[in-house]
Amino acid sequence: LAKTTQPISMDSYEGQEVNITCSHNNIATNDYITWYQQFPSQGPRFIIQGYKTKVTNEVASLFIPADRKSSTLSLPRVSLSDTAVYYCLVVNNTDKLIFGTGTRLQVFP
Amino acid sequence: DSGVTQTPKHLITATGQRVTLRCSPRSGDLSVYWYQQSLDQGLQFLIQYYNGEERAKGNILERFSAQQFPDLHSELNLSSLELGDSALYFCASSVLKNTEAFFGQGTRLTVV
Numbered sequence: 572l573a574k575t576t577q578p579i580s581m582d583s584y585e586g587q588e589v590n591i592t593c594s595h596n597n598i599a600t601n602d603y604i605t606w607y608q609q610f611p612s613q614g615p616r617f618i619i620q621g622y623k624t625k626v627t628n629e630v631a632s633l634f635i636p637a638d639r640k641s642s643t644l645s646l647p648r649v650s651l652s653d654t655a656v657y658y659c660l661v662v663n664n665t666d667k668l669i670f671g672t673g674t675r676l677q678v679f680p
Numbered sequence: 681d682s683g684v685t686q687t688p689k690h691l692i693t694a695t696g697q698r699v700t701l702r703c704s705p706r707s708g709d710l711s712v713y714w715y716q717q718s719l720d721q722g723l724q725f726l727i728q729y730y731n732g733e734e735r736a737k738g739n740i741l742e743r744f745s746a747q748q749f750p751d752l753h754s755e756l757n758l759s760s761l762e763l764g765d766s767a768l769y770f771c772a773s774s775v776l777k778n779t780e781a782f783f784g785q786g787t788r789l790t791v792v
Contacts, residue, residue: 605780609723612768612786612788613783613785613786614682614684614770614772614783614784614785614786615723615770615772615781615783616682616783617780617781617782620780658723664776664779667725667728667736667738668713668725668728668772668781669725669738670715670722670723670725671722672722673722
């Protein structure tokens, strides 16, 4: 099970782009990188998943370099409602779905 | 609405008691996961079921047990409750093992 490391917390202002980097040095060939968002007292919500290069959806972009040992979640033009905890997970079809401590993002007006 | 239903939403019980938390996964989802989240703590993985069979165990206490029924709903049983068991308990489901997981709104358990 590949371990992930991400910053404990980040601060930003409304309208800025936020990039949260996750390190996963021991990622295996069949692992995917997945990000979840969690608001207080709510269950996590899937944001994006990728294997390599770049993935973009209506919420975020995920950048994965060729060696796949890290990934960056990019949130364009954050708003106050993006204040949440963001979790980076490395998953495959056999392992447990383990959440680390996540990155607590605080967006200020 | 994620499509995952957890009942009850809130539960208050006394120490030493036993409770059952219920989870109905999204239609068609075969995997069910249970998590515990104490105040300001991370999500602790408890147990995973896939199509009725236990697939993975996390830090689940011996006082806790779970099962997934033929209709794919799952129940988490917590017994001999202690004050420290007070937490939010989340259930999640996914189509396959570890594809996108959808979380329920959780059951807030308070042990007094």
